Amino acid sequence: MGNKPKVSNAIIRRLPRYRRYLGYLQTKGVKKVSSNELSEMIGYTASQIRQDLNTFGEFGQQGYGYEVDKLYKEINRILGLDREYKTVVVGVGNLGQAITNYTYYYKIGFNIMGLFDVNPKIIGNWINDVEVMDYSKLEDYVKREHIDIGIICVNRENAQEVADRLIEGGVKGIWNFAPIDLVVPAGVALESVHLSDSLHALSFMIKSMDQSSDKSR
C-alpha cells in the first residue's frame, strides 16, 4: 500500500452528507454557501466542515465561502463518483430485488450488470433488463466482466462464502446487506448496511424515551 494519509472513518461518513446537502442547494439554485451556513444545515461545526474540506484541497475563499456547483463537483470527485462502477447483486430475494431497483432507478453510476441466485425458479428471469444467472457462474462472470462491486443480499449463513467468491473474482468492494460482519482482505473495501441493527437501535431509543417520560410524571 502507498503512503497516502489514511482518512478517518468519521470523515468518510461525513463526506456523503456534504454531497447530499450541496446537491440540495444546487436544485434550489443556490450559488454560494459559507461554512457557517453549511453548519446550520448539517449540524457539524463550521470549523469541522472547513477542516474536513481542507483535507482534500483549498475549495473555499476566506470571506466568500464555497461555490456550490464547484464544491459539489469536487466532492463527487473525492468520493469517486466521477466514474461508473460495474456491479453484481447476489441473492435476488425481496431485498436483492429492491436494491436492484433502487440502484437502477436512481441512475447513480453503479451499473448492475448481473444478478445471481441459487434458486432455479428465478434463474433466467430478467429484472430491469438484467438477467438472473446461476450462482455457480458468479466467479467466472466477475473475472470476465471486470466487476468492481458485489452487492450481497443473501442470508447470514451464506454471506461469507459469497464474499470469498466475489473477492476471488476480483471485486474491489462489497456492499453487504447480510446481518454479519464479513471478513475481507486488505485492499478490498467493505461497507455494510445492517437493517436489523438499525431497527434495534430505534427500539432502544423509543424504550429510553418511554422510561424518561415515566420518571418525569
Add this chain to the structure above:
Amino acid sequence: MGNKPKVSNAIIRRLPRYRRYLGYLQTKGVKKVSSNELSEMIGYTASQIRQDLNTFGEFGQQGYGYEVDKLYKEINRILGLDREYKTVVVGVGNLGQAITNYTYYYKIGFNIMGLFDVNPKIIGNWINDVEVMDYSKLEDYVKREHIDIGIICVNRENAQEVADRLIEGGVKGIWNFAPIDLVVPAGVALESVHLSDSLHALSFMIKSMDQSSDKSR
C-alpha cells in the same frame, strides 16, 4: 424529560451488535462466553465490552464470564425487544415493499399494521395480508390504532411532511429511508438508513485503495 443518564450514540450502535453475536453463539449451542472471547469476535476491546454492559447492570461474573442465554435475553430487554411494536410503512414503492417483506419475513416483533401510498393504482392492494391504504387517512389511522413506529420510504421531497403527519398521529419513533435528515421534536426517536450515503462511502474507500496501490507501484 427525566433525569436518567443519557446513553451515548456509540453505545446505542454497539448494543445491537452484541445482540447479533450472542444470538449467533446461541444457535451454536455455546453456553458461556468471556469478554475476551466476545472481544475477539466483535473487535471491540474486552474492557469496552465490560464497560458497555456494566452501564445496564451486573451481568457477568468475575472469572466466569457471561451466560450466553441470559445475556442475550437481557440485551433484548435493554433494547426494548421484549415487546412488540405496531408499525406502518408510508410509500409502497420498491423499497417500501422490500422493507415490508423484510420486516414480515423476519417476524422480529415489528408488526406492520398498515401500508400507505398516494398512488390510486396500488391503494387497495394487499402485501403479506396488509392492505395498502390512502395516504390521506394516515394520521387518523395512526391515532386510532396507536401505531408506535412509522417507516418512511417516500422520496426526499415528501419525507418531512410524512414525518410530521406520523408525529401528529402520535408515533414514538420513525425509521427513515428517505435521503434527508428529518427534523423531529424531542420525545420522538429517529433512525435513518441513508442507502446512497452508504454507497458513496464505499465508492470513496474503493477510490482511496486504487490511489494507494497506484502510488506503491
